[in-house]
Amino acid sequence: MSELITRRTFLKTTGAAALAVAASGMLAGCGGAYASTPDGLVAAAVDSDKVVDFGAFTANIGRFDQWTSSSIYEGGxxxxxxxxxxxxxxxxxxxxxxxxxxxxxxxHTGGSKGTVVGLGYKGLNSDKTDYVFKTSLSVGNASQKTVILFIDLGTISNSSFQSLYTGQMTLTLKKSGKTAVFTYTGLQDAPSSRIF
Incomplete structure (x- = not known):
């Protein structure tokens, strides 16, 4: 025996199905390099061959990865x-x-601009409206520390990860009268390093 479906039942059923599809699409957008906060980011290990010696200390950096922040904590x-x-x-x-x-x-030789904004991440501010990055790294006597370094490339309307796959990127550290340059030939490549 076949059952008849009323117009009202049909509309309610299709509306619920459309809502479920929309919700699943929103959840699917939460993966990958986008996360609301950088708490769970894991950086690739540093390569011990790339270390630079400043005399009183050594510095090293790993390959870059990418993260896109949430507009909730970036002024919209x-x-x-x-x-x-x-x-x-x-x-x-x-x-x-x-x-x-x-x-x-x-x-970046391709013209992309970026600012080093963090040597580690503290969390959100007290109002829960903005990211708070650590702006300094202190290492005591005969010690070693590894943190995640953050570079803000700007708003997604003014920056693109795609441009960083070509050209050279450099990260320069000036300290104790010396300069070290870490050079990347593209995004996600390990850097070469030199000091002068």
Missing amino acids: ERHNYLYAAFAVSTMSSTDSITINTSDLTFA
Whole structure:
């Protein structure tokens, strides 16, 4: 025996199905390089062959990966970020060092701009409206610390990860009268390094 379906039942059923499809699409968009906060980001390990020696300390950085932030914590616009593991070791029991984000600069030959904004992530501000990144890294005597370094490339309307797959990227660290340059030939490549 066949059952008749009324117009009202048909509309209710199709409306519920459409809502379920829309909800699943929103959840599918939450994966990959997009996450509301960078708490769960895992950076690739640093390559011990790329370390640079400043005398009192050594510094090293891994390959870059990408993260897109949430507009909730960026004043209404999402930002593209690069991030990488950044390791600093002091050489003896009498040496300690503090590195600030202002000691580091990022450049890309393709014209992409970026600013080093974090040497680690603290969390959200007290109002839960903005990200709070650590702006300095202090390493005590005969110690080693590894943090995630964050580079803000700007809003997604003004930046693109795609452009970083070509051209060279450099991260420059100036400290203790010396300059180290980590050079990447493309996004997600391990850097080469030199100091002068």
